[in-house]
Every structure is written in C-alpha cells, then in structure tokens.
Amino acid sequence: MAKSENETPAPIRPVPRLPKGFRDISAAEIREQQAMLGKIRGVYERYGFEPLETPAIEYTDALGKFLPDQDRPNEGVFSFQDEDEQWLSLRYDLTAPLARFVAENFDKLPKPFRRYATGSVFRNEKPGPGRFRQFTQFDADTVGAESIAADAEMCMLAADTLEALGIPRGDYVIKVNNRKVLDGVLELAGIDPASPSDAARRLTVLRAMDKFDKFGVGGVALLLGKGRKDESGDFTPGANLAPDAIAKITGFLSASEGDREGAIARVMPTIDGNERATNGMDELRQMSDMVRASGYGPNQIAFDTSVVRGLEYYTGPVFEAELLFEVKNEDGQTVRFGSVGGGGRYDDLVARFTGQKVPATGFSIGVSRLQAALASLGKKSSDTLGPVVVLVMDKGEVAAYQKITQTLRAAGIRAEMYLGSAGMKAQMKYADKRGSPLVVIQGSDERAKGEVTLKDLIEGAKAAAAIKDNKEWKEARPAQLAVPETDLVAKVREILARHET
Amino acid sequence: MAKSENETPAPIRPVPRLPKGFRDISAAEIREQQAMLGKIRGVYERYGFEPLETPAIEYTDALGKFLPDQDRPNEGVFSFQDEDEQWLSLRYDLTAPLARFVAENFDKLPKPFRRYATGSVFRNEKPGPGRFRQFTQFDADTVGAESIAADAEMCMLAADTLEALGIPRGDYVIKVNNRKVLDGVLELAGIDPASPSDAARRLTVLRAMDKFDKFGVGGVALLLGKGRKDESGDFTPGANLAPDAIAKITGFLSASEGDREGAIARVMPTIDGNERATNGMDELRQMSDMVRASGYGPNQIAFDTSVVRGLEYYTGPVFEAELLFEVKNEDGQTVRFGSVGGGGRYDDLVARFTGQKVPATGFSIGVSRLQAALASLGKKSSDTLGPVVVLVMDKGEVAAYQKITQTLRAAGIRAEMYLGSAGMKAQMKYADKRGSPLVVIQGSDERAKGEVTLKDLIEGAKAAAAIKDNKEWKEARPAQLAVPETDLVAKVREILARHET
Numbered sequence A, B: 001m002a003k004s005e006n007e008t009p010a011p012i013r014p015v016p017r018l019p020k021g022f023r024d025i026s027a028a029e030i031r032e033q034q035a036m037l038g039k040i041r042g043v044y045e046r047y048g049f050e051p052l053e054t055p056a057i058e059y060t061d062a063l064g065k066f067l068p069d070q071d072r073p074n075e076g077v078f079s080f081q082d083e084d085e086q087w088l089s090l091r092y093d094l095t096a097p098l099a100r101f102v103a104e105n106f107d108k109l110p111k112p113f114r115r116y117a118t119g120s121v122f123r124n125e126k127p128g129p130g131r132f133r134q135f136t137q138f139d140a141d142t143v144g145a146e147s148i149a150a151d152a153e154m155c156m157l158a159a160d161t162l163e164a165l166g167i168p169r170g171d172y173v174i175k176v177n178n179r180k181v182l183d184g185v186l187e188l189a190g191i192d193p194a195s196p197s198d199a200a201r202r203l204t205v206l207r208a209m210d211k212f213d214k215f216g217v218g219g220v221a222l223l224l225g226k227g228r229k230d231e232s233g234d235f236t237p238g239a240n241l242a243p244d245a246i247a248k249i250t251g252f253l254s255a256s257e258g259d260r261e262g263a264i265a266r267v268m269p270t271i272d273g274n275e276r277a278t279n280g281m282d283e284l285r286q287m288s289d290m291v292r293a294s295g296y297g298p299n300q301i302a303f304d305t306s307v308v309r310g311l312e313y314y315t316g317p318v319f320e321a322e323l324l325f326e327v328k329n330e331d332g333q334t335v336r337f338g339s340v341g342g343g344g345r346y347d348d349l350v351a352r353f354t355g356q357k358v359p360a361t362g363f364s365i366g367v368s369r370l371q372a373a374l375a376s377l378g379k380k381s382s383d384t385l386g387p388v389v390v391l392v393m394d395k396g397e398v399a400a401y402q403k404i405t406q407t408l409r410a411a412g413i414r415a416e417m418y419l420g421s422a423g424m425k426a427q428m429k430y431a432d433k434r435g436s437p438l439v440v441i442q443g444s445d446e447r448a449k450g451e452v453t454l455k456d457l458i459e460g461a462k463a464a465a466a467i468k469d470n471k472e473w474k475e476a477r478p479a480q481l482a483v484p485e486t487d488l489v490a491k492v493r494e495i496l497a498r499h500e501t
Helices: A027-046 A095-108 A147-165 A179-188 A196-210 A212-224 A243-255 A260-271 A275-293 A369-377 A397-412 A424-433 A444-449 A459-464 A470-476 A485-499 B029-045 B095-108 B148-164 B179-188 B197-209 B212-224 B241-255 B260-271 B275-293 B369-374 B393-408 B424-433 B444-449 B457-466 B470-476 B485-499
Strands: A056-058 A080-083 A087-090 A114-123 A134-141 A172-178 A226-228 A235-237 A301-303 A315-329 A334-345 A360-364 A388-390 A413-419 A438-441 A451-458 A482-485 B057-061 B080-083 B087-090 B113-122 B135-142 B170-177 B227-229 B235-237 B302-303 B319-330 B333-344 B359-366 B388-390 B415-417 B438-441 B453-455 B480-484
Touching: A027 A134, A027 A147, A027 A212, A027 A369, A056 A095, A056 B029, A080 B080, A087 B227, A095 A114, A095 A134, A095 A360, A114 A388, A134 A369, A147 A172, A147 A275, A147 A301, A147 A315, A147 A334, A147 A360, A147 A482, A147 B393, A172 A179, A172 A275, A179 A196, A179 A243, A179 A260, A179 A275, A196 A212, A196 A243, A212 A226, A212 A243, A243 A260, A260 A275, A260 A301, A260 B197, A260 B415, A260 B444, A275 A315, A275 B393, A301 A315, A315 A360, A360 A369, A369 B135, A388 A397, A388 A424, A388 B241, A397 A413, A397 A485, A397 B148, A397 B275, A424 A438, A438 A459, A444 A451, A444 B438, A451 A459, A451 A470, A451 A485, A451 B095, A482 A485, B029 B113, B029 B135, B029 B148, B029 B369, B057 B241, B080 B388, B095 B113, B095 B135, B095 B359, B113 B170, B113 B393, B113 B485, B135 B369, B148 B197, B148 B275, B148 B302, B148 B333, B170 B179, B179 B197, B179 B241, B179 B260, B179 B275, B197 B212, B212 B241, B241 B260, B260 B275, B275 B302, B319 B359, B333 B369, B359 B369, B388 B393, B388 B424, B393 B415, B424 B438, B438 B485, B453 B457, B453 B485, B457 B485, B480 B485
Parallel strands: A172 A301, A388 A413, A388 A438, B170 B302, B388 B415, B388 B438
Antiparallel strands: A056 A087, A080 A087, A114 A134, A134 A360, A172 A315, A226 A235, A315 A334, A334 A360, A438 A451, A451 A482, B057 B087, B080 B087, B113 B135, B135 B359, B170 B319, B227 B235, B319 B333, B333 B359, B438 B453, B453 B480
C-alpha cells in the first residue's frame, strides 16, 4: 500500500465560536456584577424576602407558553423533548417558575409567600445591540397578598435598590400605573378588555398608548385610527377606532402629562365614571398615600397613567423603573437611558394550575441593563489588582519558587508563580498583562544570601515615564528592593497597601 | 341555544411539577451555598485565577459531543436546533466551553491563561439519589502551562479549598496519579493506549482497575479475565486478558497499596522500565517534591497509582479530592463519603479547534455534593433570623404600619409588614413560620400614646415553655415591652443583638 493511501485524513475541526445572542463575560464585568448583585440582595433581604432557586429547565406546559393549536411550543422559548417525549423549555423569566413552585407547594408555604430569585433566563428571539438570548434577572415577589400595600412596597423596594446602587435621587423614577385604569379607558372606547374577540385590537390600542412618550397625541391618534407612516416611509396599521373613541383615549393620555403630583386629580374627569377605571384610580390613590406617608416623594415614585408595560399577565398596578439621565444610543442620538426593570400585579398566574385565584405582585430587574447604566454613570467599584507574580529565574528551583508563592497565599495575598516556559522578559510582560502590582525575583545570588527582590510594577511604570536615559535607568533601578526572605510577607503587604484604593 | 351548550368548557390545567432530575433549592440551602461559594472563590482568587463566565448554551460541535455517525448529538447532552438548523447544546461541564473560549481568543489572552468559573451544568442522564440533571460546578484551570508545577498547584489549591471550608486535615485527601503510568501498564499488558481498535478494551481494563478499592486483587483479576459475577448474580463481562497480562496489572495495583509516602518507590519495579510509565512516575515524583517542599504532607496530598478517574480526555496527572469520613448510604451501609471533586491534565482539548497542542490542567468541585458533605460534618453557618414582622392591627392604618416598617429597613433591619388579610392570631403564626425574632404591635391605644409594643418571640417561646398557667401567662405577658415610637429602632436592635449568634 502506498504511503499516501495509508495516511489518515485531516480531521474536521470545529470553529470556536458562540451562537448569536450569547456572550462571554470578562473578569472585570463579573466582579462588577457580583458587587451589584450583593447590593440588590442586601435590599431584598432587608425587605424580608427569602431566596429561592428553581431550575433552568421546566415542563413547557408549566411555563405556560404551549399553544394548544400547535404541535410545538411557540417561538420565543428554547424547547426540546425529554426522553418520554414531553416538551421541556428553558425558563424565559423567573415569574412563571415561581407560579409553578407556589402551585406545587401551596399548603407548605407561609402566606403571603415572599421570595427573591436571581439567575439566567433565555429568550429564543432575534438578538440585537444589547439584546441577548441569555441574560440575568433579579426578582422579588409577594404571592398571596391582595393588599395594595404589597404593590406600594414593591415601588419602595425598587427606589431603595436603585439608590443602594448609587443612582442619585432625580436620576431615576419609579413610574406607577394601573391596568384597571387602562382597561376602563378601553371600555370607554368600546373595547371589551375581557373578550377574546377584542384581544388583538386591545393589544394594538395598548401598544399605541405605549408610544405616547415618543409620538405625542398626534402620533397616537394616527395609530388608534387608520395607521401611521414613519419618517422612513414604513407604515404601521392602526386600530381603526372611531374618532370619538380616539378622543377619549388621547384625552386621557393628555391629562396624565405635566406635574406628577397632580396627575391623579387631572385624569379623574377623563375616565368618565367608568367603574373599572375608577376602581384602578382608587388603588393608585391608596398607593400614593402609602408611599408618601413613608417619605417617598414624587421625585422617587410617580403616578403616570400613560405607562402601559408589556407583559400580558398584569391585572392591576404596574411599575416601571426608569433612569432619566441621558446617554448616546447606537445611532449617536442622545436619549434617556430608560427602563431597567419593572413589574406589577398578576392575580391569575397560580390559578392557571389550581383554578384558585392567588393574588401576587412582583418587581424584576434586568441585571445587565442596569449594570450598563451604572457603567455609563461612572459607578464602578475600584479595579481589582492582579496577583503578585513570582518569577521563575532558574527552572531547577521551581519547588523553591512555589514555596514562596504558597507562603504569600497562606498570608492571604493573591499570588502565583509564573507557569509558562518563557524567559525573564516575557515573564515581566505576563505580569504586566495580568495587572500585577509587583513581582518577586530570586536569582542564584539572592538565594545564596537568603533574599528576594521585590519589583513594584506600578511605581516602576511611573518612574520609567520620568526617566528617559536607559543608562540612568539601569543605575537607579527604581521601585526595586532587596529584602530578606523572612520579611517577604511584611514587605509585600507594605507595597500592596500603597496601591490598594 | 340551551344554556348548557353555551358554557365554555372547563380549561385544561397543567399539573405543577418539575421534570425528573431537577429540583428547587430552599432558602437555607441557598444561603449555605452562597457562603460556601464565597469561600471557594476566596481561595481560587488567592491563587491568582481570574473569573470568566461563558453562556449555558454552545454549539454542539464546539462542546465536542457530536458523533459524526449520528444525525443527532449523542446522549447525555440536552440538545436542540437553532433557527438555522445548527445544533445547540446545554453545557455538560465548564471545561469544554473553556477550550472553545481559549481557541477563540487565543492571541488576546495572557499565557498561561488562568481562570475560574462556576455555574450550572446539565446532563441528560438518568437521575438517581443525589444525581441531578442540573448541578453546579466550580472549576479552576491553567491553560498554556506545560510545567508539572501547574498540576502540583492544582493539588495544593484543592487541599486549601477543603480546609477553607472547615474540613479538618485527616478527613480528606487529594489522591494523585498519572495517566501516563496507567497507559504504560496497559502497554505492558499488550494494549496500545493510542490505537483506536484497542479503545474499547482499554476502557474495560481502566474500569476494572478503578474497582481495585472495592473488589481487591481477586475481583479485579476476574474483571480483567473472563468476567465477574456479583452477589446478586449479575455478571460483568471481563476484558479477556491473558494470565500474564492480568498479573502485570494486579502486581502494579497491589504495589500501590500501603504506606502512602512509599508508594512511588514500591510501584517502580512493577512498571518494568516501560518508557511511558517511567515518564509518568517521574512526573509524579516531581509533583511530590514540589508539594512537600511547600509543606503539604501525605495526609493532604497522596500519590496513589490505583486512581483512574473517569473522563476520557486526561493525558497526564489526574487528581481526586476524596473525603475520608464515613456516612450511611441510601441502603443504610456505612461508607466513606468519597469524591467531591477532581481534575487533571488535558493537553488535547484546545487542539480540537486549532490543531495546535495547548497544555492545560484543571480542578473541578461538585458543589452540591461538597455541600452535602459539609452538612453531614455539621458544618453549617448559623441560621439566619427571619424578618421583624410589623402586625396590621387596624386595616385603616396600613400607611402608618408601612412607615414603621420602612423606618426599620432604613436602619438596615430586616423587616416586613404583614401583607395578608388574616387576623391577629394568624399573623402571629405567620411570624412564627417565617422565623421572626420579634413582632411590632401598635393598636389604637398605643398609637394614641405614641408607643409600639415589641414582642420577643424567641424569649416568649422559652417563657411559654416555663409557664403552664394561662392566667399567670396573661398577667405576666413575658417578653413583651412597650416603647415610645421614637425608640423603635434602638430597642429592636437591642432585642436582635440578644439573638444573633
């Protein structure tokens, strides 16, 4: 057999890559996130919530996204079949698994049941700038409390959380509305919020109302009527409401504008005595009384009847945590940072399982988005120093260098021995790349004298910038210090103390 | 139309349940785990590792479990297709995603690259007692270091981690072996460790050697020969080796038994000068010298040539972190707790992508299993007190109770207002179920006087146990204290200080 025939074919090598919408998170961002999650956890704990962790995988029907007229779970959710052919899904939020947990353990739980949870959630959606298919949420929920006080508490929790993260009062606001008010206004416009046949039109109208901030009365009126063409020429079909119905809705929206504290009073006449809306306004007034009595001003928690908030399942008060400071968006335009979290009352989620209404309310933070906000505010905890690097000057003495390293670690000092095979220069480059504050050097001369040399890299970099002459540099050897091996820990601590902030 | 025909059918309600092999984690366990992860992180950081987070979802081919002769990813992995029909999988460990990350970012990374990572991994396997389909690992890896010092360091890291978690010296051991030694012994027995046609037999032999602890020389000899029937009558087919080949292997295994420090010397004659094995023994000796020089004794890190350790991809030193204390297993038998983590050198994982060999070594902890070990050792951090509960005595005054609650929270005290609708007795039961140390009560009399009553539930429970007479109880009202509202925070702090440990 010829040699060429005997050769094994070149193996097919996979390309190292991530699916779109997924990302690796770097050390600096992880450390920031850890610090942030710790602060959020601190506030949630202070409010008396208990941690709960549910798995990332649930039965699709338990998460409630399985449409009966399809043989596959619907889009937006990552789903796959178990060995027994039952459909499983990755959780798309932390609320649906909570409803499953409460329904499953109802009798055992204290009532109300108050839990917080954080973890990855997954959306099988088209990713975009800042929109990922895996991201982290941090939720608090109170299940089994009908009292509007539970909703008021969520708003105070949201405000306290943002302030604990260092967002100054005035740079955020928790906007509060009530779905009952919106549904009442829909009734006034001739749409039955409870009728399945009106469901699609209801969504179109709510979506139009949600654009009030952006398009104003004129734009919303178009979206409620025949439709609206935007600047690029794209046409959004409208809800085809009659002119008087449109007027009812835009009148309501206009009344919600202006001085925040007066909004509730201004809106009242526009709801025309509708029972549902009046009931909702009454709840908003109660919430307002409660949060004001606890000392939260309109610059922290504001009542804004134009807030819609997307998710289908809300049934009462809804809240949106908005950051008010401005940033540049991807197109270079200056925009308000916008929503970093929200929530509301959902009284029907547990009933999906049990048939029994279990009133519930919750608040959820989008962790990465809030982290991006903190970064753009310049709220960064100080940079972590890299480890002390013990250089390997003599490969025959690795055990001795490792012992030096272990001595530092045993003293609680972050340290590592250089583990590659390169020479002195490359080792110094490595230490630099790792952000090391100092390196430990022991050549044969130093070992004979029982000494080590400590080289302060931060001081050294400053000195190098000041000294231009190479000869002068070599003579001065700035930021370099020979110490007896027995003083190693004490001297390293001294240098680190100079650089820790 | 008759009314009965007009009724909507009863909705089909999903059963609230989890798929098998998944579980909810309770507050107490989450708190223990947080504390534990913090301690592990502390040690890993001290060793100079940097955190890295990769997503839960990767391309199946990048994780390397896609068998070319199947049109679906193989079993053991949760997989599903993306919109573009490419296969995605949930990560089954943290090492395969690291290899993808390193291959993808090779030029940018400092070399060696040292990272730690923790997170959920997923196995689509049959669950059993203590075996879940989602669990947490905590890994440290050094990529790009050929030096055996990197492996020695992993063993010291493992020992330091277990001790940082409070496992006493003597209750654990890091067992170290080298795949090269095992492969050399296989060569002596006539099996080519590099030949694909010998791959199945190699696995059978390694699996048999792994049973040495359990079955001894006799049992292993049967598994290497014709096979072994166990007590229940189940027959395990053997590797069908010839008697002299079996003798080589059992001779090697027997030599590894006994005094740990002498194991390397005792094993040497049994490897018969085989080059591969000699090379492996040499590495073991170097590792031994290094860890001993750094002060780690054989009661911490021991060299045991009978250790196999499962995963296919190891190419050099392998380590197993074993807990030596005894516990009862599910069948009520007393057994050693066993492995809580392990790792080893894998020089081929990055080469899957790049073709270029990148030497690497790592250590991985099974977090839940280690947590179970700590629990059975009685290593629990103190129980967290529940929140202070502010009772609602008068529903018209909810805003006032909420203000009291916010005052406590603002002072950093964990507190909540009762948010349900039940009466006084049920509210006290709720406080009890939440583990509250005290409740705050304000009835109309107290409000008129500007006072609140603090009821110490922990003290109260003790007093109740001592007082039998109901009348005496009512008169004494033990552990109950009326204080001016202005002293609320100070007095609550006083009571909490008595109960915090």
